[in-house]
Amino acid sequence: MSEGEKSDGISRRGLLVGGGLAGLGVAVGFASAPRDSAPGAVTAADTSTVPFYGLHQAGIATTVQDFLTFAAFDLNETASSTDLRDVLNSWSSAAALMTRGESLGFPTNNYDIPVDSGEAWGRPASALTVTIGYGASLYRDHPQLGLSAPALLKDLPAFTGDDIDATISNGDIAVQVCANDPQVAFHAVHTLARLGSGIVALRYTQLGFGRTSSVNAQQESARNLLGFKDGTNNLRSNAESEFKHHVWVGRDASAPYMVAGTYLIARKIRTRLESWSNAPLSLQEETIGRFKVTGAPLSGTNENDTPDLGALDGSGNQIIPSSAHIRLAAPGSNGGAKILRRGYGFSEGLDATTGEISCGLYFICFTSKPESFIKIQENLALNDALNNYTQHVSSTVIACPGGLSRGFGWGDQLFGR
Template identity: 40%
Template sequence: MSDAEKTSDEKASDATGLSRRGLMGLALGAGATGLVVGAGGGLVGGQAYALEQQKAMRDAAAATTGIHQPGITTPVQEHLHFAAYDMMARTTRDDLAELLSDWTYAATRMMQGLEVTATGAVGGSPEAPPDDTGEALGLPASNLTITFGFGPSLFDARFGLEDQRPDGLERLPAFLGDDLDPLRSDGDLCIQACADDPQVAVHAIRNLSRIAFGRATIRWSQLGFGRTSKTTSEQTTPRNLFGFKDGTANILADDTAALDENVWVSASEGPAWLAGGSYLVARRISMLIETWDRTRLAEQDRVIGRDKAKGAPLSGGDEFTAPDFAATGSAGAPAIDPRSHVRRAHPDTNGGIRLLRRGYNFVDGTTDLGRLNAGLFFLSFQKSPQRYITVQKALSTDAMNEYVRHVGSGLWAVPPAPAAGSSVGAGLLGS
């Protein structure tokens, strides 16, 4: 189709890099009752940009950073906005493909520190809702990463994806002590937005949700602060809300052998569209803060299996000394309690399984009883769901269970990064 034959709506789509549905989402998702049209009946804004410039921007938005999506081995940022979505009733496979294309375009721009379209927050018509919400104007990209995942419920007859479901991509089983809220669990799709500025992370989810208007709706979301792990040796080990160092033995980005063994799905371990990807588990874990705060220090150390001050295992050494589970104390008892968190979660207890963790603290105000509604938003990446299930089952006898409750849960397949000129999930949808 020549440029002269295109409708004004199609020209606007070319100019912004989003589909017509994505443009409508930006307008209607902002609370407008309808699109503002110009004298010719087309959407106002964006047409003033040269198509050659927009093609260059579209190509830049399709550029990849490697085989894997960002936000997995990327140095863990300080803030999180996580959201799970459900596709709306009567949406089609084409709707899903179009949404993922729109999300890929906007996400790549935002990760570059740009607005969601070239028109942005202030460059369009004053009579139309802005394409970008604008709260990140003037802010740097803040190491923003945006990671997309596909839940088990996406692989059904709605989109003809039944035969593409990976083995093991099922709703996680019930674990001992679970008290899950269905309104904080699962979802067809998920987006993990991490940044060193909380406003940048919130801006990402806010704008991607607007773009999804009419195609997908947020099922639940979670804000997080204060990383509880590290993915590079340069990062210091953070502390969680129990005051203990967390993520000491996490898999690091430069440990390619450990990543291949524990995190990345190989071509022989899943469907072709998932090769180079991973599986993401999210668990909202409520911490009984007030109970923990009244627990004596020696008991806290015993429950965790580490010294609170140094982070060293109770068998001796420093933070990075490997735990010696055979070591005994002065009374002959194990120096590290067999029910301690360190022992129950350790690879030696779980057939060598290691998880790449990217969790965050959260505080969501107070409960009806006036207690902190706080805890850990646990995030882990692993090459199969069964690996997480094995570790979580081992934690059924964890002494820390007296102080935590798992109240939200979800599992998603995380595809590899899109090829240049393509969108996330293109291998799954054949688009």
């Protein structure tokens, strides 16, 4: 093993990226010490770790953590494929360490710029995951990279009622970072931004809290900001054949690294929370198609009862109304389309026009075919009673490659080695 090479095959040279930390005169020789052994460590909250390496990227079928930091980056116009490869390799090396709850390094003298910015020192891994994906603009706007886009990767079409702000949409590269400690998630994005400085620049970030989904049978449904149980009828990772069909990309001749990958779609959906909260219970329940307290479909009594979309009341009216969210989003209403939802609530100060809390759902889903999301959203955009309370203000789609094996970086994966 050559000097500076770590046991997981990460070389110091590979971490000396463009204008990033190297530009600050810092060699990113990760010290690989547990962060919670740092002086002044806070009480260990969640020491669980999610493996970074594997067939699929972590953060998709992973038990949903409590907090999100989503971030999109744009590549500098003059960046070469070598520049991007180095940044991506440094990112995956750093992500592997951080997800193990390790620091990039503790300061050893007063003169160097600290390699690790330090805000996660003393905090355990907290089930951190870092999931990466590439936007259509990376391929379209940077021909010097010589990359061809995955065949299904296209920016989403405009949907009825959209009010999309391009500055908080899409991006050349994006990461979904999730953890059970918001500061651990923040630190991971901050670290990637520092490592990429000079080659990539942050385009936007989005903080999220309050998971609105569960992805396996063990995890109970949580409540969204509307007060309803969310994620009840989500895809479950235990149903492997459903995941194989609806979430994981099987084969993609245009981009071999997409095998076992997926597409992430994010939509920032603002919610008029006061109008919603002041609506009568029956109207709220008819809008969703489920009972608020139990989460059961209006046609049933328990949360996990299958919604009976054909059920009629004594007067012959549909029990789950024609404009109910769960009727319109159901696979049966969308040619069988199913998606894996993994979104978070957000709240960011006040709405300047109404004086109310500015909040909503940062909707995230994973799908093997973006067309599945498009089909469902076209239906919802036209007919969903929930539209009376919501507004879609951002739209992002990225192609998330399959997982990495140890000793292989995201740059190697994208450009081939």
